[in-house]
Structures are given as C-alpha cells and as structure tokens.
Amino acid sequence: MYKFEVTNLSKRYGRLKLFDNISFSLSTGDSMAITGPNGSGKSTMAKIFLKTVIPNKGKMNFSHNDKELDTDVQRILTAFVSPYLNYYAPLTAEENILFFASISGINITGKEINVLLEKVGLEGRGMDTLSTYSSGMLQRLKYIIALIKKPALMIIDEPTANLDESGKIIVRNIIEELRGKCILIIATNEKEEYNLAGRELSLA
Template sequence: MTLTATDLKQTFDRRVIFQRVSLSLTAPVSLAITGANGSGKSTLLKLLAGAITASAGTVTYHLDGELIERNRFLRHAGFTAPYLNLYGDLTGLENVRFALRMKGLAVDDAKLQTLFDDFRLGDAKTQLLKTYSSGMQQRTKVIAALAGNPKALFLDEPTAMLDAAGTALLWNHIDTLRSKLIIVVATNDDADLQHVEQTLRIETYKRI
C-alpha cells in the first residue's frame, strides 16, 4: 500500500489551515502529525485517510502497484478518533460487527474475540456500550479500526480517554503492526512519538 499526498491545502472561512503538504508513505511506515490543539493535525489526518477532501491538492492510493479509488481504499483503512460516535444501546461486540458490515467486510468472530481479549474487554464485549467507561469506549473504537485487517491505520489522539494501563495496551498492540502497515497518528503527546518513525509538524505548513 502506498499513500501519496501532493500539494495539499486546507482553508476554512478564507483562513489557511495548512498548505503545500506533500508526502509519500509506503508500508511499512509510521508517521506522527504533531501540533497544538486546533492546529489542523486532525484535519490533515482525515484528508490522508480519505474521510474528507482538500481545498486543493490530491491524495492518491496504490494497492499492489494499482491505483485505487478512494472508496476502495476506505475498505482497507482503519480510522479511530475520540469524537467518533458508537451506539450506546448496542454491545461493544455489536458495535464492532456493525462497523465491519457498514464497510462491506466479513465478520471474523475469532479475530474479534482475540482483539477484545487483547484490549482487556473480553468479559465486557456483550455488555451495552452505554455501561462502558470512557476508556473502555475508546478501546472499543480502536478494536473497530483494527477488526477489518486494515493496510493503513489512522489514529487521531489515540490515547485520549485512556489511563496508563489502557495506553500501554494500545501501543503494545500497535507496535506489533508497525512492520506491516501504514500507520499515521495525530497527537500532541510527546510520549507517542517513540512509537513512530517519522514526524510531521503541522506548524511548518502554516508558514510556507
């Protein structure tokens, strides 16, 4: 999998959020987008993930050397963020199954069991999500991002809502994937940087 961004620019109400962002990521690779709150790092992450479109510039995706459309790429991408909404009246397991089906992906119950166990939610997976703590909900969102065997993984503030134990669970799992995937993390936590190979400072692209 290769992701290529060319001369990306994003504006909001005539204000330039960032501009002239160009990069190429070929798996396996890990990148952190850093910056203060409100700096635009989450916006850039969503652009790279194909969740939104840029004011200018392009993002292209190649799978096994073949150019693929954004909609096809989305089936191969996992995305998680604290602001994503899950369904409180569904169980944790039902939420993840629903997310897979919405992407047209098969449900592998054995894999889901392993993921829930890895994130210490095996005993809670059949409980309603509205009974979960914020940290449990965040771990469920990460599970949903991982459940479809993504080739590219996008994590927006992944340790938000997590305590030290939850943060360790997250990075222990993500670190096992660094040799396989494109991993892009938006963060303002310096501790996250030890888990990535490259860093992009969003402020650099405000002054160009």
C-alpha cells in the same frame, strides 16, 4: 506493497490557513506522526485522508503495486481511531463489532471477538451495551473495530485520549504491532506517541 502519497495538500477555513503545500509519500511498513499545537489542523488533515473533509488544494493517491485503488476499496482498506468517532450506544460491544465486520465484508467468529476484547482489556464486557461504557472503554473498543479490518492504512487521531495507564500501554503495544505491517499515521501532541512513529510531520 501499498503506497499513500500526498501532494501539495492545503486547507484553509476562510482566512484561517491551517496548512499549506504538504507533501509526503508512505509505503507499507512506514509510519508518520503529525504533530502540532491545538488547532494546527492535525484532526482536519486526518479527516482529509479519510475523505470526509475536502481540501482546498492538493492530491492524494492510495495505490497497490502502483495501481490506484478505487474509492470504495480504499475505504475498506483504511481504519481510523479517534475520540470523535462514535459507535452505537444502544447496542452491545459484540453487536457493534459484528455489525462493522459484516458491513466491511469481514467474517469474524465469537472466539476471535473474545481474543480481541481480551487484548484491549475489555474481557467480560462484550455483552454490555455501549451506553454503560466509560470514554476510556469506548476508546479501547475503537481499536478492536479498526483491527478487524486488517487495514493497509491505519490513521489514529490522539491514540491515547481518555485512556488510563494500562490503556496507554495496550495502545502502545498495538501501535508497535501495527508498525511494519501497514502504513501508520498518528496525529498527536504526546511526545511518547510520536516517538513511536518513524518520522514526523510538524504543523507547528
């Protein structure tokens, strides 16, 4: 059982206070939506959870059976999907998937890649370089690279950004699938998306 606990988290940029004294605790199977208007700090909070932005105050604890995980292990167990996360444009989708699997210490076969490509509606496009992909196709690929990690903590910022209707349905199915299997955190403004989560943290 994994547990992700946040205590008194605060972030400000100069005089601008984004959020103050945020605390919550999530365990495997829990899901939470972070909501709020543009500029309220949803993406910043996601980046703090990923340790790419340092908070002004507060503590985070990611543990397994009440034992705090090492930072490198936390990184391996956390997956992230976001519109501002970029992959390697000169490489093909398959090369990107194989690369991120390999540096995460995961073995993945060509057959498994094809299954995942099919799952997100990218079948037949695995050998194309990402420079030929649309923003919606790139967003779908991000879900594959996140899913291969079999994450214990999944953070999704704007889950359906850049996606068409069929893409949105695919993403909702993925979220439904993930819910219950890992700790799921969604940062969104879309009502349909935050309804997918078990609870809501409003930054409004």
